[in-house]
Amino acid sequence: MVSKVPFVDLKAQYQSLRNEMNATVLEVLESAQFVGGPWLDRFEKAFASYVGAGQAVGTSSGTSAIELSLKALGIGPGDDVIVPTNSFFATAEAVSNVGATPLFADVNADTFHIDIASAEKVLTSRSRVIIPVHLYGWALDMAPIEQFAKKHNLAIIEDAAQAHGVERNGRRVGSSGHFTCFSFYPGKNLGAYGEAGAVTTNDAKLAERLCLYRDHGSPSKYRHTVVGTNGRLDSLQAAVLSVKLPHLDHWNRSRHQHAERYAHGLKGTGVLTPLIPSLGEHNFHLFVIRTPRRDQLRDYLVAQGISCSIHYPTPLHLTEAYQALGAPRVGSFPVSERLATEILSLPMFPELSVEQIDYTASKITEFFEVVGRASTEGKETATAIR
Numbered sequence: 064m065v066s067k068v069p070f071v072d073l074k075a076q077y078q079s080l081r082n083e084m085n086a087t088v089l090e091v092l093e094s095a096q097f098v099g100g101p102w103l104d105r106f107e108k109a110f111a112s113y114v115g116a117g118q119a120v121g122t123s124s125g126t127s128a129i130e131l132s133l134k135a136l137g138i139g140p141g142d143d144v145i146v147p148t149n150s151f152f153a154t155a156e157a158v159s160n161v162g163a164t165p166l167f168a169d170v171n172a173d174t175f176h177i178d179i180a181s182a183e184k185v186l187t188s189r190s191r192v193i194i195p196v197h198l199y200g201w202a203l204d205m206a207p208i209e210q211f212a213k214k215h216n217l218a219i220i221e222d223a224a225q226a227h228g229v230e231r232n233g234r235r236v237g238s239s240g241h242f243t244c245f246s247f248y249p250g251k252n253l254g255a256y257g258e259a260g261a262v263t264t265n266d267a268k269l270a271e272r273l274c275l276y277r278d279h280g281s282p283s284k285y286r287h288t289v290v291g292t293n294g295r296l297d298s299l300q301a302a303v304l305s306v307k308l309p310h311l312d313h314w315n316r317s318r319h320q321h322a323e324r325y326a327h328g329l330k331g332t333g334v335l336t337p338l339i340p341s342l343g344e345h346n347f348h349l350f351v352i353r354t355p356r357r358d359q360l361r362d363y364l365v366a367q368g369i370s371c372s373i374h375y376p377t378p379l380h381l382t383e384a385y386q387a388l389g390a391p392r393v394g395s396f397p398v399s400e401r402l403a404t405e406i407l408s409l410p411m412f413p414e415l416s417v418e419q420i421d422y423t424a425s426k427i428t429e430f431f432e433v434v435g436r437a438s439t440e441g442k443e444t445a446t447a448i449r
């Protein structure tokens with residue numbers, strides 16, 4: 064009998080890898096090689112080969128991956144960078160941290176991806192980069208973004224913090240040649256046991272520049288040619304990620320199956336379930352439903368032992384930090400602002416059981432029966448902005 068459903072279960076995954084993981088971590092400890100060295104090399108090569116990129120550069124986090132990419136492209140004060148306003152804070156924060164200004168754009172309500180028409184509207188003569196986000200693990204259609212970038216002479220940095228192992232139009236995310244930034248935060252589809260990230264690219268010169276910024280701007284010991292930072296990926300995390308990488312496709316397949324089961328179980332409940340693209344195009348890092356009764360539903364599920372979350376409760380332009388910096392006010396990006404009040408992320412992780420999915424779906428059904436089925440009016444407003 065299910066009575067609790069966690070949002071993620073990192074312990075379950077560790078248990079499934081326990082022997083190999085313990086042996087590998089012990090090997091790193093015995094080697095006392097904690098920074099750089101063979102563990103990092105091995106992971107960078109394996110990850111580059113996995114995504115089909117020329118190079119992978121390990122970084123200390125997904126945030127530093129974006130910051131280092133911006134620095135390697137020479138972005139700084141006076142430059143504008145277009146970012147979607149429905150994303151994790153770090154997408155914009157990285158831009159601010161290099162001294163540039165994020166320009167927020169709205170998203171598409173079906174895909175949750177950046178809306179190019181909105182990006183066109185916010186573009187300025189100082190715009191140098193666009194950072195599209197493969198949000199929730201759904202690979203973006205890059206064609207319109209590449210056209211837009213070409214037309215306005217913008218570089219592209221892909222934020223693939225949530226999009227490990229997905230592909231679109233036969234191209235795996237990370238292999239496009241643009242800087243593509245991954246996060247290996249523990250709860251991600253490929254997660255470290257601490258902070259970690261990576262940038263992939265096909266440009267060896269840019270990768271070299273990025274490595275320079277990653278390591279105090281230092282091409283050799285105590286020689287510093289530019290002001291960089293410490294943005295390195297440590298050996299323990301690299302070793303952990305090397306153990307996990309061969310399991311990623313299998314984990315992504317499980318998540319996709321869970322998404323299909325959720326969608327089936329939630330049919331007719333009144334919640335809007337996400338579109339389910341083919342296996343491979345979406346890794347369901349997050350399974351995000353929509354309902355105008357979001358807050359009531361969340362409270363109901365939490366009371367039934369089901370953990371839920373919201374990604375994200377405040378569009379980036381409306382966060383206190385960016386309001387203080389003069390970002391556009393309420394009403395500027397209606398789709399994202401509306402989504403922020405309706406979206407709810409259900410428990411999702413590879414080890415989630417069929418019973419846990421069915422329990423969650425049954426409690427959502429029960430909610431609408433107990434509290435009253437979502438009114439026709441409610442349903443119409445939820446779909447009106449799709």
Ligand SMILES: Cc1ncc(COP(=O)(O)O)c(C=O)c1O
Pocket residue numbers: 124125126127150151153154196222224225245246247248259260
């Ligand atoms: C979309 C997005 N961008 C950037 C990041 C930043 O990654 P990290 O937490 O590894 O710095 C995250 C992580 O949560 C993310 O989800």
